[in-house]
Amino acid sequence: MTGMGIWRLLNGEEDIGQSPRFWLGAGAVLLALLLLPFYQTEFQASNAAYYLLNIPLALGLSMLWGYGGILSFGQVAYFGIAGYTYGVIAGNLSATSLGPLIGMVGGIVCCAIVGAIFGYFVFFGRVQNWIIPILTLVFTLLLETFLGQTAGYQWRIGTVQLGGYNGMTSIPSFQIGDRVFQGYWFYFFTLGLTLSAYVCCRLLVNSHYGKVLIAVREDVLRTEMLGYDIRVHQLTVFVLAAALAGLSGLLYVQWGNYITPSQVGLVPAALPVIWVAVGGRDRLLAVAIATYLLNWINYALSEAGNEYAPVIMGTLLLAVMLFFPRGIIAAIAELRRPKSRAAATVPAPDGPK
Structure with missing residues (x-):
């Protein structure tokens, strides 16, 4: 792909921002993020990294739910799978400097494999969309329950113990x-x-694949009748979302050097849905901004020692459902630059997909 082709995709209409003013602002924000650590302590820079590390998880859910039309409450399951996989591999290969790199690759691959197996039975089994959120949530809760029962010394892989509800440390x-x-x-x-x-x-969302994915979201039957294998598209975006959730899990365990089963519990499973809904589920940049801000708010409230964070998150979700169905950040962006979005059309197939 040529440089102009990449630029056209980056400047596509399936996300916020196409004007020169937007790209100048985006460059200024990126510069600010690059310079931020030079005005912070190492501890503050580590906290800033924490606000960022959940963004890939939210982007994956945005791809799956906002662009693919498939709601999942199971993304934190892949977050946990990647974290535990990394801990096991890197812990057992601690004698070599390649251990963490192998652990990173292993964590992503493991998430992709589990996501592919789970997604295959869901999509090629033609499970209805309204059932998928329930299945993914059940999968998450089962994983949390299993990991919580691994407290005994016998629950170890190589030299690494899983730790039960105390979690995996070091x-x-x-x-x-x-x-x-x-x-x-x-x-x-x-x-x-x-x-x-x-x-x-x-x-990806501005490419041909993204257009087909949006068409699947809008009208499954029409897209299938035009010759596209919609199950393949749903499965691939499901695997992509799992891998992105795994990336966040890898960054999390490297940030805190630990992980517990509570990270894949009921509350963490709901949080990515709130981040994506508040931002605007079919606007990637809005999702990234909302995820950063809500994680900052949650961390600030926790640091202050109060328990208002769940109340605020629940209130935001209620407000979005009642007043901002497209998302708060996306609504603000559209107010600044009104734009009527045409109904999604199915791109002409180049051949059987």
Whole structure:
């Protein structure tokens, strides 16, 4: 693909921002994020990385729900699968500097495989869309229950114990050679991966694949009658969402060096849905902004020692359902630049898909 082709995809209509003013503003924000650690302590930079690391998880759900029309409450399951996989691999290979890198690859691959198996039975079994959120939530709760029962010494893989409800601790940080990614280094590492995930998703939703995915969301039967294999498209976006959730899980365990079964519980399962709904589920940039802001609010309230965060999250979700069905951030963006979106059309197939 040529540079002009990539630019056309980046500037496509399936996300916020196409004007020169937008790209200047985006560049200014990126510059601010790059300079932020130079005006912070290492601890503050680590916290800033925490606000960023959940964005790939939210982007994956946006791709799946906002663009694909498939709501999932199971994304934190892949978050946990990747985190535990990384902990097991990196922990057992702690003697070599390649252990964390192998753990990263293993975590993503494991999420993709589990997502592909689960998605195959769901989509090729033609499970109705309204049942999928229930199945994904059940999968998440079953995973939490299983991980909580792994407290005994017999529950270990190699030298790494799963830890039961106490969780897995002493998970190695990511490193390349002798460089361990902590503090400032971890912030830039997280920012780079998060930005890469966003750019890839933006390119994808504005591509031919993205147009077909939106057409599947709008009218499954019509898209299928035009020769597209809609099950393949649903399965691929499901696997992509699982891999992105896994990326957030990998960054989380490298940030805190631990993970517990509570990370895949009922409340964490609902939070990504709130982030995506508040931002605007079919607007990737809005989702990224909402995820960053809501994680900052949640962390600030927790640090202050109060329990208002769940109340605020629930209120925001209620407000979105009643007054901002397209999302709060997306609604603000559209107020600044009104734009009528045409009804989704199915792109002409190049051949059987």
